[in-house]
Amino acid sequence: MNTDIYKEGEVVHSPAFIDGHSVDIPVLKILKQDGTTYPNAELPELNQVEAEKVYKALAFHRVLDERMIAAQRQGRVSFYMTALGEEATTVGGAAALESRDMIMAQYREQGCLIYRGFSLEDFMNQLFSNEKDLGKGRQMPIHYGSNEFNYLTISSPLGTQIPQASGYAYGQKLQGKDAVTLCYFGEGAASEGDFHAGLNMAAVHKAPVIFFCRNNGYAISTPSDEQYVGNGIASRGVGYGMKTIRIDGNDILAVMKAVQLARAHAVEHSEPVLIEAMSYRLGAHSTSDDPSGYRTKEEEAKWAEHDPIARYKSWMLAQEWWDEAQDAELFETLREEILAAVKVAEKIDKPPVEDLVTDVYDDVPKHLQKQLDELKEHIKKYPEAYPFTAGRI
């Protein structure tokens, strides 16, 4: 039971406001765009093998996004979302974790899955919502999920994963798992009530969760200065009494460094940490969006110069851990593999009609079984109207 309800600070007798804008929040930068590091910069732990794995994940990500945008334009896939320009935030985040750590993402974090080894086929099966999709073809493209790789299935409603991450991490702690939860969200989603709920609960209940805000300047068309007027999302960490750090989100070494540090802190002190990564959504919000309606080409061009993959590549080259020939070959191979995988996945059958009613509950309850039986009878009457399922009833 508490008796002091607050830590009494300085006492004053004439009033003055604390100015909301006055908190100084330094930004961590390690890697310059030319691939050199800042003098005295503290690098993350990263050996050559891992560094190459990181680079390959970044490359895969870039090519996957490019190919799928093209596939969507060709009408082969209904919808897609790239993470163009933000790949460092997710690949770097995953690289700094242990594989047993849980990742709860928003939707633009396929980089984590790539790094963890989610297969190209699994990506494709989800994007084409075919019967091999781990999610059974139920959700729109990019709503990946993988139990094997500890990546919670994406849910469209924004912010909902934030308090869930707090609960998940609390459970990990309670069961002595020596694992953390990494929870991603955009600066837009950070306006949701669930953000407030999740961060405060994690802080109060001391859950080992790393909250990772991808601040990419926009929520669809809404620029961040119409989203908040405080000093980014990091300034909110203060209110929750939470350790907080702001980083350059296009600097993958800074991302890795911060997440490594956050993980160590979360595990050791059983406490949440808030990371804000400043970046920019170089592409459209999704294939349904056209950013020319709300921002300038100049702004985009300016940010394109901060490409996180080019930056990391320069560093890899400087380290002599990578060369241009390898690079050309890697990209060439990736393009071919992905194109080939598209061709395979789009031909795979859609899920069978039974998948309509499974997984609503652990078992199919009576009323649903009845609805399924009636549906099957109906489909048999009109097979041409239900071409994906009629053949297999």
Added chain:
Amino acid sequence: MNTDIYKEGEVVHSPAFIDGHSVDIPVLKILKQDGTTYPNAELPELNQVEAEKVYKALAFHRVLDERMIAAQRQGRVSFYMTALGEEATTVGGAAALESRDMIMAQYREQGCLIYRGFSLEDFMNQLFSNEKDLGKGRQMPIHYGSNEFNYLTISSPLGTQIPQASGYAYGQKLQGKDAVTLCYFGEGAASEGDFHAGLNMAAVHKAPVIFFCRNNGYAISTPSDEQYVGNGIASRGVGYGMKTIRIDGNDILAVMKAVQLARAHAVEHSEPVLIEAMSYRLGAHSTSDDPSGYRTKEEEAKWAEHDPIARYKSWMLAQEWWDEAQDAELFETLREEILAAVKVAEKIDKPPVEDLVTDVYDDVPKHLQKQLDELKEHIKKYPEAYPFTAGRI
């Protein structure tokens, strides 16, 4: 359209967390418990006439709460909530406003209504949910509301008034009303998602609202250290980029000073302000609660020494604006008046059956009229079962 997505602060190359606890938030105190003011304290604007009005409101409040607690124990009223020990936060807040300013309260803010002149009869009619209740007897005791006195009817769900206050104030601004909205809530309610929504929206849309957190150490049985681990609620103002001030909530001169200042700022800059008043809920949460289950008598006794009314009275005596004889007479009169009012209000009829279906919509729609007609027929059959309404159908 923005091009810089964040104000880049200092750049660092080795990581360090901002510590959530490190913001220093001074607390404003003007009046000491002995009735003297701190040297160099800046007093609020307050002349003798107003000062007396303030004192009388405090006295009324104290006596009303005492009498109604007794009335509840006697079974005369079903439920009650006192504001024992926190009266300065509401009487002081109302005293610092213009009467055209809107007040949106949580439930423990009857002090505002008292100051503004809500009549003793109106209090009683609400508490006894009789047919003269302005709320037509529909809500539990203490859910006061007054259009005349710009005091929004209390709603039990916590935190809902916070984004509403932002919208209300935005409307006032848009229509050039030269008025603000004062929005009260407890430190418990500040955990709700609506708190986050309301403060951020007010900041972004520049709504002239004063958010007033009554931090009284408890939300029912939950002490504030199980509610949050940051530095109170004031530390959250930083995250919203909002002017913020912490005050001693048992010091009514500090309350008035802060609200006067906040009002001036809100009107001039068309900006919200956050005030956190540190106080203590001396009584039970409500008549349904027994605090002995979750806190010590010692803690209560310690806080009883900080009684805001005694403090202000000492000051009034020291100013020679008040004397003990006046005081005794005031309290005596108040006790009698309130007791008399109880006796009147409890005899007034309950609302007529028609009030069941009015005000669901602006007019009574067909289906509700039909339900009412059927109900009346039914009541006529069993008049003894519906004694409050049967006589008047």
Added chain:
Amino acid sequence: MAQMNLLQAINNALDIAMAEDDSTLCFGEDVGHFGGVFRATSGLQEKYGKARCFNTPLVEQGIIGFANGLAAQGSRPIAEIQFADYIFPAFDQIVNETAKFRYRSGNQFDVGRLTIRTPYGGGIAGGLYHSQSPEAYFAHTPGLKVVVPRNPYQAKGLLLASIRDDNPVIFFEPKRLYRASVGEVPEDDYQLPIGKAEVVTQGNDISLLAWGAQMEIIEKAAEMAANEGISCEIIDLRSILPWDVETVANSVMKTGRLLVSHEAPVTAGFAGEIAATIQQECFLHLESPIARVCGVDTPYPLSLEREHMADHLKVFEAIKRTVNY
């Protein structure tokens, strides 16, 4: 008269409402400069300024809370929820606040000026979270009005009526029809009545009842039925709350049969309310059980969307079953 699609009709209604009353505001996520993700508010910020048409932060409970406050203050807020699937974070503000504001205050305060617009419905490959039809959740909430238009003409007239109605209205827009449904719409101001169903086609053998995008589907089924000699009376409910029992009951007294179809899952959907009321009102006239043809009781799936939906074939089969009962 002009040819307008459903979006244009809505945009036009908003334009009229903002022009006639300075206290009318349109806001929501991406509603401002960009004009909304579907462009329903396109051009309004340019015309009426950023103070009256604006983006909000991404927080539905805040949007509706803010709107409740504005309405209580005397402004006329038109709040947009980007997809009806995302209205649930605002559920408390709507169900506990909006709906009960007037009642709990004894009519001292009200939010009657509030209108909530939101695109709803499936059939667009939207999966679980871009397909829902949540009208039944709100229909159980006294104090709200719930309106759903079926085409551009209806949309403009019903939206203007909703904005001006002195009660809070949730206006569900059938997003599948946003661009697909095109029709003649008067450029001038007009209103259509809230709380009144419309008999769209007279018939004798069975009454078919639906609302919004589902109207197309029952109309298609009725055509198929006509080819088999079944004469369907087609009714657009238009208002879900309060709903027009009289028009529906009169139709059923005549036809002796009723089929209700909606997109939402069948269990505890609004068709249940209609069936319960009509079996009471028309008990002695009913020649067969009231049929409900609705979504399967599952979340809204993506690739099995066709199987999940209450399409015209399922409606057609149910018509035959009901008529041949």
Added chain:
Amino acid sequence: MAQMNLLQAINNALDIAMAEDDSTLCFGEDVGHFGGVFRATSGLQEKYGKARCFNTPLVEQGIIGFANGLAAQGSRPIAEIQFADYIFPAFDQIVNETAKFRYRSGNQFDVGRLTIRTPYGGGIAGGLYHSQSPEAYFAHTPGLKVVVPRNPYQAKGLLLASIRDDNPVIFFEPKRLYRASVGEVPEDDYQLPIGKAEVVTQGNDISLLAWGAQMEIIEKAAEMAANEGISCEIIDLRSILPWDVETVANSVMKTGRLLVSHEAPVTAGFAGEIAATIQQECFLHLESPIARVCGVDTPYPLSLEREHMADHLKVFEAIKRTVNY
């Protein structure tokens, strides 16, 4: 066997559940040291520690979000919402998350271990916000189970079944009966089946259906009816979702008449679903319209509470009307 009131039966079930499984947690507002405002979790923190039974900050969307995360992780959370009237801020977490967790992931993740407990219902002078019965809102949500016990014995057996059920369950506790309902309860572990209605009393002339605290009321009405020679079959639905169509339909086939009563407002309440289904299942057996005796379509009022409620007299009158149709 021991005499327990409904609160004690719940407390006892929670105790058993926490003892048998280390990963079971109880939390919510004031749930920890204090044992909840109704004392349902009393003694659990002392017994199982602060890590497993604790107060949360005051944020329902957070409580359920946190609980969803815990359940997905493999823990067994039992979250309390202090009053059912305050469940709406968590509506999105429940309807969009809890209910759809398993389906959307293709069964890779689920929150089947989650139980949400919340006191509901009126008749306690609670006014608008301490009286609501929101079960119908959740009944329209595939993926949830919804359970309501009527007395201490039922409460313990159904709560234990809910906690162990591999699906998320919302467990509505009739708070009017918390102390008022006392009965014999086995001290040992037992479960009652979810999804099964119970025929409480056999009868021939009419079937009466209710759940939770409303059972008392239909039983009282049935007694009055018995005095007039009407034999009522009384059924406790117990599970609202999924609900036991078969038991209800079998009863109605026998009696030819059905009356459903609930506390919530009638329009779009769950009685509508039942009536719609039963008129379909038992069309040729029904001798009169299915009657619904429910709350008036208004927010829950304080001083006119008696007038608003579906009390035994209203039920009794409706029984007579239905039997004499």
